Amino acid sequence: MTNREGFDLGQLSASQQEALQQYTDVTGQEIKDAIPLLERSQWNVQIAVSKFFDGEGPDLFAEAQAAQNNIPRAAARVENLHEALIMDVGNRPARPRQPRTEPAPRVVPQSPHVYRSPFLVTLLFAPFRMGYSILSRVLGSILFIFSLLPRSLRARFLSSSIAKGLRRTDGRRLTLPKETAQRFKREFEEEYGPNEVPFFEGGHAQALDTAKRDLKFLLTVLISPEHDDTDSFVRGTLLSSEVVNFMNDPANNIIVWGGNVLDSEAYQVSREYGCTKFPFSCVVCLTPKEGSTRMGIVKRLVGPMTPEAYISGIQNAINKYGPDLNAVRAERAAQEMARTLREQQDSAYERSLALDREKARQKREAAAAAAAAEQQAREKAEAAARLQRLRQQWREWRATTIPSEPDPTIKDAVRLALNMPASSGAGRIVRRFSSQTTLEELYAFVECYDLLKDASKKLTEKPEGYEHHYRFQISSVMPRETFEPSNAVTIGEKMGRGGSLVVEDMPDDDE
Known part of the structure; x- marks a missing residue:
């Protein structure tokens, strides 16, 4: 179609x-x-x-898919014919292969234990210690004098054995691995001049751990100042521009650790790594095919050699084990990218969840506020209605208590003209009141005037707990005076035999 x-x-x-x-x-x-x-x-x-x-904005799904597809993968494992022949014809498990490299031990120098002899023994051997100290100073002075002479003249005065014996009496102080590395670098520069060899400033165990963590090659260089080939090897090979540039090349991923076998740590490293001849160098790296965490000695460089042979030996080890380290780097990069992707997805989910929770909270708060406002308005309306009922009940009750107009024959009656407010629609009222009528009763008459016109008076009880407030005021015209609703003051005292009054509405309050 x-x-x-x-x-x-x-x-x-x-x-x-x-x-x-x-x-x-x-x-x-x-x-x-x-x-x-x-x-x-x-x-x-x-x-x-x-x-x-x-x-159409950015396609997040396509970006995530592309990012996942671009994750570097570990290189596939390739077997050669020799490895395939190890398997039996009947598909029986192959015999475990022997490690191709020697394991690289992790050397941690032990702290020296200080032994304090008893006081009596110390006192007994004090003369011997004093004599030994004097002899050491004398021999040290002699050694210092001979050290100022050229090497050729020193050989004439001291044999090799005597020189070695004197060198062993110099008493190198035991320090921490980092301080030992700094001292080695400082003495190396003092002996051979400033150089650019990137010696690792830390202990050998720390350098081994760094190479293992960062997937780099550890080049361990051990020198012995007493060896005859040390000076020529350092000046001709180790400090040559080719070797220095090769060590500093970031593409080679080399960590250089150097040590003097006169130091305790370097001496332990030489023992553990089987050093039998100086100068000695070895290359150590992670061997993933023999173990995911196994560090192995992949190359030994022993004795004097040219810079080309030295670089060639290290380069062969890098070429042989570099692909394995690249595969581990790719695998770690894939794991790190996958972990980052999961963290981003989890973070986005948490943000979305927090936004949904915030919206739900705002919705609940808005609903609660609306319900509270509605409840408050309903309660206010009920209170107003109840107040109106009580007010009407009070007016009906008060209307039954207002006395009738006095008889015209009573001479002390007070004749008042009340100008009612326009809202009441009553207009002008003229009525006679007893001279003993209080101002409060006058206010009650005005309040209940519309009910007094009804001939039939309802029998109503006074509401309990209600206090009535008048919403108007009564004032005289000339002179102007406002009268308060009082039970102690009568209209006879204020108005005499008669007068004209004005009833004015007051604005409603919160009641």
Whole structure:
């Protein structure tokens, strides 16, 4: 089946054709443009519609897929014919191969234990110690004098054995591995001048751990100042520009550790690594085929040699074991990238979860606030309605307690003209009151005037717990004076035989 644009829709599955139909019905986009967009959206109609209307941003799924595809993989293991012949014909397990390299021991110098002899023994041997100290100083002075002479003259006065014996009496102080490395580097520069050999400033165990962690080659160089070939090897080979540049080349991944066998740590390293001849160098690296954490001695360089032979020996070891280390680096990089990808995914999930929680919290708080406002408004309306009922009940009760207008024959009656507010619609009222009527009763008359017009008075009880407040005030016109609702002051005292009063509404308060 081919559409008018020339696309063969028969190559699409039923679900893809249905997704295409739904997408074109919603967007009206041409099929030639719709199919690539659906492919980029993994045939998800919702995602494709969102991209069509909102614009197509970066494809996070494609980026994650590309990042996962670009993860460096470890190199495949290739067996040669020799390794294949190790297996039996009947597919029986092969005999375990012997390690091709010697294991590289991790040398940690032991701290010297200080032994303190008893006081009596110390006192007994004090003369011997004093004599030994004097003899050592004399021999040291003689050695110092001979050290100022050229090497050729020193050989005439001291034999090799005497010189060696005197050199052993110099008493090198035991220090920490880092201090020992610094001392070796300082003495090396004092003896052979400034140089660019990248000696590791730390103990041999620390250098071995660094090479193991960073997947580098550890070049251990042991020198003996008493050996005749040491000076020529250092000046002609170790300090040559070719060897120095080779050591400093980052592509070779070399860590150089040097030691003087007169130091305790270097002496222990020479014993553990089987050093029988000086100058001595060896290359150590991780051997993953023999063990994931195994460090092996892959090359020994013993005796004097030219710079070319020295570099060639180290380069052969790098060429032989470098691919294995590259495979481990690739595997570690893949693991690190996978871990980073998982952390990013977990972080994105946590952020999304925190955002959803925040939205849910805001929604709950908004709902709680709306419910509280609604409850407060309902309570306020109920309180206002209850107050209105109590106010009406009080007016009905108070209307039954107001006395009737005095008889015209009573001479001390007070005739008042009350100008009622416009809101009441009562207009101007003229009424006679007893001269003993209090101002509070006058206020009650005005409050209940609309109920007094009703001839039938309801029998109502006074509401309990209610305190009535008047929402108006009564004032005289000339001179102007405002009267408060008082039970102690009568209208006869204030108005005499009569007067004109004005009733004014006051603004409502919170009641």
